[in-house]
Amino acid sequence: MIDERTLTILTESAKYDVSCSSSGSDRRNEGGIGNGYASGCCHSFTPDGRCISLLKILLSNDCIYNCKYCLNRRDNDLPRATATADDICGLVMDFYKRNYIEGLFLSSAVHISPNHTMEQLCLVVKKLREEYGFHGYIHVKGIPRADMEIVNRTALFADRMSFNIELPSESSLKLLAPQKDKESLLLPMAKLQREKAVFRAEKRKGHFLPAGQTTQMIVGASPEKDGSILRLSQGLYRKNGLKRVYYSSYVPVLHDALLPEVAGGALREHRLYQADWLLRFYGFDAEELLPPDEDLSLEFDPKCAWALSHMEHFPVEVNRAPLEMLLRVPGIGARSAQRICAARRYTRLTFEHLKKMRVVLKRAKHFITASGKFYGAAENAIRGLLSAQEAHANATQLDLFSMNETALSALTGEL
Amino acid sequence: MIYFYDGTKEAFLTALVLSFRDSDPFLTSGNKQLVLGQETAFVRTDQDKAKKVEERLLSFDKDCMHDLDTILRSGDVGKDNVALAYFRLLAEKKCPVRMMLGEDAVLAADECIHRVGFEIHRFHGFVRFLGTASGALYAPISPDNDICDLLVPHFRARMPKIPFVIHDVKRKKAAVYDGENTFLAPLDEAEVVLAADETAWQRLWRKYYDSVNIPSRERLKQMRGYMPVRYWKFMPEKRPFHDAEGDEDAPVLPS
Structure with missing residues (x-):
């Protein structure tokens, strides 16, 4: 059984990842435990209003990278931990049996090297599927710059994979996450998509990412406008066949001269999701909604x-x-x-x-x-x-020090 | 006239026939405050009549018995009349009425069915099993609607080798899966011997729940909207960390 300290450290480090869904997979139980649930299933809700569907955990939070916005960056003084494959597998099996979770969301900080990390992630999911007989939902994070051969091998065991775009433009990426670039994030997505198409066309046995790919980006840490963000998402949906793009409004957990000190507004994140839904389910085009250099209106949906x-x-x-x-x-x-x-x-x-x-x-x-x-x-x-x-x-009751949008509009006399 | 019946499908179908010519029937399987001079009837199930009317209704709409089963499971006090109005309309129109959302009877039935279905979906997530010493799993629940046996197929498909019991504490009955068969049994109180490591797993789960939360983005109202407080009773993560005896490791058990 994994010890409480390791679990806490690895969860704390994983929790800012916003992806939560467990939908889209129809994987059947083949003599072990678990199956997919196409509509997805929420098992609990935390006080921040988010659902717990998957056991969201890092394999290790010991990172060689130094992305400015990231809690696990190398410079940050933080307790570090690494779990073993058996720790994670045992945890998943017993949580799943008690119906606490719908499956596993496994990510990792880049430990030693991208290839080593991806290999470790692959080993865990392989073990979980083959030794532990787990047929529930597994979401694995792709590690940028890892060898495609390892990524493809992992995809055979996972229901969904995601490479995080992290920031909505290449220039921001250069500034805040200098070790990652656009190529290392977008290329594997395209390659995985192609691999999945081949897998389907050849009617090979087994599964290859039945629930597809997703990605996420941080909004509010860099100066991109909603218009260009939505165009990026639209491209990802239509060209790369992504299932979801998640937006996470920036939470300042670290201090850096290059990062804003205030949290991105929750309302902006909400508006982005609303617009995202319009793209996917309501037949809208990003071009109809707003020009690339504008933000979505906060006043109206x-x-x-x-x-x-x-x-x-x-x-x-x-x-x-x-x-x-x-x-x-x-x-x-x-x-x-x-x-x-x-x-x-x-x-x-x-x-x-x-x-x-x-x-x-x-x-x-x-x-x-x-x-x-x-x-x-x-x-x-x-x-x-x-x-x-x-x-x-x-409208909310203001106090002397509140700094939300309403307070600001009161100061400017707009309210 | 007020019709009392026992809440079963057959009795309902009998009542449907008996009350068909009545312009203002009121059907109930519970208690009803009577008004002076009100006429009442106690419906005795007539199997033949029920079978005949069932066949007839199925010829209008082949899925209608599923609707009936669902509505009768509802915890709503008015469910009997909702079902009655819906089936009277079906008998009148002689074709599926499910999508006639301009009709009040259909809207009421639709809402009732939706609520039961939604609670089943919610409980696929909210059921919490306890590991017992014998290796079987035990989950106490107290849902709004009578759904405990409808939860079984979902868990059975996931864990075909593990026997489990889903105990509706409110209605004092349990759906049991013994590793091969599923059956429903009355169950007042269960004597459960917990597995040795159960407490440790619950502790881990609570630790996980606490650490995955982002305190700076607290939205309690949203949490309660998605996961109403009445469902918290059997969730280890929503139990206050110290219980009445001050024993923070005490496992969750039905009171």
């Missing part, structure tokens, strides 16, 4: 902002509008849009119906008509009405 600047498309009639258009109405989500499409086959929908179907009308009512009726405000008043609601929702 991205869909609302888009609709407000495209009032020529609205209002739409819910009984007639195609699904793609319903999806573009602020406040109507994928589920509501589908339910509207199903329900209107049987009856002419009115606002009363929509309300009972729990379609959120707070924003939507300004952009739709139901059976010809319109309950929204005049076009020039909508912007003001919606932003007033937003401001109210974000």
